[in-house]
Amino acid sequence: xxxxxxxxxxxxxxxxxxxxxxxxxxxxxxxxxxxxxxxxxxxxxxxxxxxxxxxxxxxxxxxxxxxxxxxxxxxxxxxxxxxxxxxxxxxxxxxxxxxxxxxxxxxxxxxxxxxxxxxxxxxxxxxxxxxxxxxxxxxxxxxxxxxxxxxxxxxxxxxxxxxxxxxxxxxxxxxxxxxxxxxxxxxxxxxxxxxxxxxxxxxxxxxxxxxxxxxxxxxxxxxxxxxxxxxxxxxxxxxxxxxxxxxxxxxxxxxxxxxxxxxxxxxxxxxxxxxxxxxxxxxxxxxxxxxxxxxxxxxxxxxxxxxxxxxxxxxxxxxxxxxxxx
Amino acid sequence: xxxxxxxxxxxxxxxxxxxxxxxxxxxxxxxxxxxxxxxxxxxxxxxxxxxxxxxxxxxxxxxxxxxxxxxxxxxxxxxxxxxxxxxxxxxxxxxxxxxxxxxxxxxxxxxxxxxxxxxxxxxxxxxxxxxxxxxxxxxxxxxxxxxxxxxxxxxxxxxxxxxxxxxxxxxxxxxxxxxxxxxxxxxxxxxxxxxxxxxxxxxxxxxxxxxxxxxxxxxxxxxxxxxxxxxxxxxxxxxxxxxxxxxxxxxxxxxxxxxxxxxxxxxxxxxxxxxxxxxxxxxxxxxxxxxxxxxxxxxxxxxxxxxxxxxxxxxxxxxxxxxxxx
Numbered sequence: 001x002x003x004x005x006x007x008x009x010x011x012x013x014x015x016x017x018x019x020x021x022x023x024x025x026x027x028x029x030x031x032x033x034x035x036x037x038x039x040x041x042x043x044x045x046x047x048x049x050x051x052x053x054x055x056x057x058x059x060x061x062x063x064x065x066x067x068x069x070x071x072x073x074x075x076x077x078x079x080x081x082x083x084x085x086x087x088x089x090x091x092x093x094x095x096x097x098x099x100x101x102x103x104x105x106x107x108x109x110x111x112x113x114x115x116x117x118x119x120x121x122x123x124x125x126x127x128x129x130x131x132x133x134x135x136x137x138x139x140x141x142x143x144x145x146x147x148x149x150x151x152x153x154x155x156x157x158x159x160x161x162x163x164x165x166x167x168x169x170x171x172x173x174x175x176x177x178x179x180x181x182x183x184x185x186x187x188x189x190x191x192x193x194x195x196x197x198x199x200x201x202x203x204x205x206x207x208x209x210x211x212x213x214x215x216x217x218x219x220x221x222x223x224x225x226x227x228x229x230x231x232x233x234x235x236x237x238x239x240x241x242x243x244x245x246x247x248x249x250x251x252x253x254x255x256x257x258x259x260x261x262x263x264x265x266x267x268x269x270x271x272x273x274x275x276x277x278x279x280x281x282x283x284x285x286x287x288x289x290x291x292x293x294x295x296x297x298x299x300x301x302x303x304x305x306x307x308x309x310x311x312x313x314x315x316x317x318x319x320x321x322x323x324x325x326x
Numbered sequence: 327x328x329x330x331x332x333x334x335x336x337x338x339x340x341x342x343x344x345x346x347x348x349x350x351x352x353x354x355x356x357x358x359x360x361x362x363x364x365x366x367x368x369x370x371x372x373x374x375x376x377x378x379x380x381x382x383x384x385x386x387x388x389x390x391x392x393x394x395x396x397x398x399x400x401x402x403x404x405x406x407x408x409x410x411x412x413x414x415x416x417x418x419x420x421x422x423x424x425x426x427x428x429x430x431x432x433x434x435x436x437x438x439x440x441x442x443x444x445x446x447x448x449x450x451x452x453x454x455x456x457x458x459x460x461x462x463x464x465x466x467x468x469x470x471x472x473x474x475x476x477x478x479x480x481x482x483x484x485x486x487x488x489x490x491x492x493x494x495x496x497x498x499x500x501x502x503x504x505x506x507x508x509x510x511x512x513x514x515x516x517x518x519x520x521x522x523x524x525x526x527x528x529x530x531x532x533x534x535x536x537x538x539x540x541x542x543x544x545x546x547x548x549x550x551x552x553x554x555x556x557x558x559x560x561x562x563x564x565x566x567x568x569x570x571x572x573x574x575x576x577x578x579x580x581x582x583x584x585x586x587x588x589x590x591x592x593x594x595x596x597x598x599x600x601x602x603x604x605x606x607x608x609x610x611x612x613x614x615x616x617x618x619x620x621x622x623x624x625x626x627x628x629x630x631x632x633x634x635x636x637x638x639x640x641x642x643x644x645x646x647x648x649x650x651x652x
């Protein structure tokens with residue numbers, strides 16, 4: 001592997017000059033810079049980023065921990081966090097936890113050991129309270145429950161209320177909420193609370209609730225839960241599903257069982273992932289501002305690493321997008 | 327931030343002892359190790375991975391460059407590469423090129439500068455020939471065209487042939503191939519060649535070919551190309567689409583325009599992404615062994631970094647999965 005000395009020799013300058021240019025601390029004439037750059041290219045020499053990070057005591061890496069990279073919601077999040085990191089001159093270390101507490105913990109420690117600028121967590125198995133002394137943690141799409149850990153989330157209660165009001169406006173009276181992850185975090189509960197509030201305002205009976213398993217969530221196959229819902233509540237005429245893939249699972253079930261959508265049953269999804277408009281029956285859904293939240297989270301991580309004060313909790317609004325399932 | 331000295335003081339040992347334990351070169355008694363570990367935990371001290379990587383001249387990072395993290399095929403690839411890297415005790419640095427040559431180049435250099443174990447490229451804007459001196463590059467899902475750069479791809483010709491034979495067996499006689507990226511790489515050309523070979527074997531006229539743009543590929547919205555196909559070739563009764571999202575775009579168009587699938591038109595996709603079975607009309611498609619290829623690529627990168635010789639070119643087979651669109 002070529003060394004700094006090889007580069008200096010080829011460019012006809014001293015090692016100190018090459019090192020000065022790489023550190024950017026002392027001015028080197030642009031003609032010399034060009035000669036050095038050319039020598040580096042010809043030799044295939046890459047300056048050692050790790051050594052420079054070490055000198056700065058910080059790398060330019062940002063860690064992102066997600067439960068899945070395959071799930072469409074998180075695929076969108078990864079895309080936007082990567083773009084935002086790149087815009088800030090940072091690199092992304094992606095960690096997939098499979099919603100396993102031990103993996104999440106190991107990833108968190110690994111990222112800290114690598115002196116990352118910050119860690120954006122969108123996987124919630126750890127007890128945030130225990131991590132409150134971290135100055136590099138940022139929680140995305142959930143509230144941290146601690147003023148010491150900054151977070152950005154979206155207005156889940158509003159999302160649930162918008163879905164409920166929309167289904168009621170369309171004439172639905174037998175409503176079911178399909179959650180994907182109620183046991184594990186409070187996101188689903190807040191959506192259900194908003195859904196109930198919409199019904200209460202109109203004097204309609206509280207919607208029923210059913211939950212899919214984490215395994216179904218990770219595999220993106222909800223047949224079991226959807227089938228059970230239709231067996232238990234055959235009179236259902238409006239379904240609010242807490243993610244688009246679950247909503248598409250309901251559409252698929254209806255197609256197979258010749259249930260007319262939106263005539264006999266209306267469906268509202270959640271997230272407005274790219275998937276919602278691609279699947280053969282485009283979904284009415286609640287749009288989450290994933291791109292805006294991703295950009296905001298990365299900016300917060302960078303600002304905080306630079307010693308600035310950032311908001312402890314930020315909530316983004318959501319809105320309803322009407323397509324073909326209602 | 328706590329230092330090595332703070333840990334040593336709290337554990338009641340010398341700095342040398344702590345450093346010995348972290349480097350793992352000299353034996354430290356397990357009782358002392360336990361005391362040090364406890365002190366580290368209490369103080370929130372994370373050993374500096376970067377410094378240790380530097381001593382080893384290699385980090386344990388593997389770079390993955392993809393054109394998109396959002397596109398379902400690449401989302402699947404990312405999921406499997408991350409899992410395989412973690413299994414090998416490595417961390418994944420994810421880079422999204424948006425199919426931009428300059429970004430791809432910048433990411434490649436950044437990864438080299440960070441002394442990654444290896445770079446797996448699934449984005450193909452660079453001239454591989456120029457990178458043939460790299461000992462850390464691995465090409466996934468494309469052939470490198472150079473014996474010096476190892477690659478793993480899948481049998482695209484076979485995939486095209488399987489799709490063609492299946493559509494002919496189902497009685498289709500007016501076939502169209504919808505490619506997504508023919509200009510940019512040879513993958514699509516090989517699939518088309520296989521498709522043509524199936525027709526030639528049965529004495530059927532060569533299928534027509536149309537190509538979607540890269541912009542459509544990245545946005546996963548193929549309305550323009552699909553609409554044009556139906557205008558130009560209204561007699562089409564069989565479509566082979568070079569990815570599942572494009573196939574789903576054809577299904578969506580047919581639903582809107584009341585064209586019966588599979589009665590009037592049969593459709594075969596490519597990739598067998600998770601999407602193929604989730605969309606409301608599950609797709610007949612060609613299964614690519616993404617998980618197996620991801621595992622293999624990571625193992626190759628690690629083996630090569632350890633000084634072992636690895637195959638220069640490996641091809642995985644594909645197979646057809648019949649669902650509801652044929």
